[in-house]
Amino acid sequence: xxxxxVLHNDVELDVTVNDQGDLVTAEGTVISESEVTWLSPIKKxxxxxxxxxxxxxxxxxxxxxxxxxxxxxxxGANTLTGHKQNSYRPDNIEFQHYxxxxxxxxxxxxxxxxxxxxxxxxxxxxVCNDFAIRDYLENYYRPNLxxxxxxxxxxxxxxxxxKEDVGDISDLRLTTHVNGELTQEGTTKDIIxxxxxLVEYLSKIMTLKPGDMIATGTPKGLKDMQPGDxxxxxxxxxxxxxxxxxxxxxxxxxxx
Amino acid sequence: MSxxxxxxxxxxxxxxxxxxxxxxxxxxxxxxxxxxxPTQPVLYFKPHNTWNTDGATIAWNEEGLVVGASLTVxxxxxxxxxxxxxxxxxxxxxxxxxxxxxxxxxxxxxDIKGKCQDGTAPVGAVVVPASDVADPQALTVVxxxxxxTVGELPVSxxxxxxxxxxxxxxxxxxxQPGDAIAVGFPGDRHPVKQGDKVTSSIAGVTExxxxxxx
Numbered sequence: 001x002x003x004x005x006v007l008h009n010d011v012e013l014d015v016t017v018n019d020q021g022d023l024v025t026a027e028g029t030v031i032s033e034s035e036v037t038w039l040s041p042i043k044k045x046x047x048x049x050x051x052x053x054x055x056x057x058x059x060x061x062x063x064x065x066x067x068x069x070x071x072x073x074x075x076g077a078n079t080l081t082g083h084k085q086n087s088y089r090p091d092n093i094e095f096q097h098y099x100x101x102x103x104x105x106x107x108x109x110x111x112x113x114x115x116x117x118x119x120x121x122x123x124x125x126x127v128c129n130d131f132a133i134r135d136y137l138e139n140y141y142r143p144n145l146x147x148x149x150x151x152x153x154x155x156x157x158x159x160x161x162x163k164e165d166v167g168d169i170s171d172l173r174l175t176t177h178v179n180g181e182l183t184q185e186g187t188t189k190d191i192i193x194x195x196x197x198l199v200e201y202l203s204k205i206m207t208l209k210p211g212d213m214i215a216t217g218t219p220k221g222l223k224d225m226q227p228g229d230x231x232x233x234x235x236x237x238x239x240x241x242x243x244x245x246x247x248x249x250x251x252x253x254x255x256x
Numbered sequence: 257m258s259x260x261x262x263x264x265x266x267x268x269x270x271x272x273x274x275x276x277x278x279x280x281x282x283x284x285x286x287x288x289x290x291x292x293x294p295t296q297p298v299l300y301f302k303p304h305n306t307w308n309t310d311g312a313t314i315a316w317n318e319e320g321l322v323v324g325a326s327l328t329v330x331x332x333x334x335x336x337x338x339x340x341x342x343x344x345x346x347x348x349x350x351x352x353x354x355x356x357x358x359x360x361x362x363x364x365x366x367d368i369k370g371k372c373q374d375g376t377a378p379v380g381a382v383v384v385p386a387s388d389v390a391d392p393q394a395l396t397v398v399x400x401x402x403x404x405t406v407g408e409l410p411v412s413x414x415x416x417x418x419x420x421x422x423x424x425x426x427x428x429x430x431x432q433p434g435d436a437i438a439v440g441f442p443g444d445r446h447p448v449k450q451g452d453k454v455t456s457s458i459a460g461v462t463e464x465x466x467x468x469x470x
Contacts, residue, residue, distance in 0.1 A: 046303075046304055047303040047304060047305065047372075049368075071365060071366075072366065072368045073366040073368075074300075074301045074303060074366065074368070074372075076266050076268075076301065076429050077265070077266065078266070078429040078430050078432075079429075111374070136296075138292075138294055138295065138296060139289055139290045139291055139292070139364055140271075140272065140290065140294045140298040140363050140364070141271070141298060141299070141300055141363060141364075141365065141366045141367070142364060142365060142366075143366075144296070144298070144299065145268075145299040145300070145301075145428060145429070146296055146299075146428050149301075149428065149429055150428050150429060151428075151429055151430050202368075205368060205369050205372055205373060206303075206305045206306075206372050206373060206374055207305045207374050208305075209304070209305065252336070252337065255336050255337055256337075
């Protein structure tokens, strides 16, 4: 089952998405996608973990040795942005790139979870676009919050799909299209630290709770984004997430 | 692990903001892996599993624990892209944060293991309304371990002050009611032992006490 959250006539709704792509409310009312604004599918977002350099080919692209230990950083919930929504490119920068990532969403609280039991703690999956502003990188807590945790820097969705509906996640194809052109392609089989490993690793440090998310990193294929671009991050069996790039001024409007 | 009624959104902490520490590390900043001094505030999150309260016992960690205390700004309304001049008008009140961490060896990578252990960010005891604090820059955070003073950090000693930090951070991320910023910790985090009682205070504002698990 695909679980989404949408805004419909100014009301937040928890819906499921049927095979025709229509949205179905808890009462069984069918709503067309064209009538809603998509929200982040995670109702109560917890900690957002993201992995750096977790695909061997991407690490090489950035001229890094693949890490021996996971490179984990956190993103704030202010970054979460629904499907078909805007993300902004800051003024006066040279390089903002997308990162198509498989996100595992925690469904059950746990600490010291073994690799063998890890999948019991996963509710399902979604897609995120873990945007980065490379201009802002500094060598302190790198990648620093200014690079990764700005408003709108984590489009996510369109939905959360139950893990049973995806099954094996060890070889899912990932693609990113910018304005219809294929710019990034990879498979989750190139992940260095996989989901069971990460659940074990993180839960040794801290209690994982429902709503926590693990964005598992991105394969190679970075490309600069400009206002007006449309980016679609897609993961086989999970979903395709569309984001519109706008200028800082357009994004903030009166607050600019 | 207990929830905290003060922080319900995000807890943003500012590292490397003690001017004395920055002066001491100045030469190091030009070496690998840093290669250059930071040009922006060095920020980290204490995520929700770390939030804790006044009086809470902090779990011992076999790798050791260090503590620092920080004046903490709590937001009562949305704060988006504010200027330093207007920043303080978004502050609902002031409180204290204890950041218990594993001993920090490097600032190069995000320190999830060191900073995100359960229950290691008590915030409290109370939030003093901003209207009762004439000038946050005039406050001093004093930390005692077992009654002995181990740290004293005047807010005026911070490299970036409260208003400037709110302005910079609110230009990165919109701050919401229930969000908080711990504006700066003493450069030398203090090592604690099992059973130690840690009390930090800001005269006339609030006091925060935690005990390390025996």
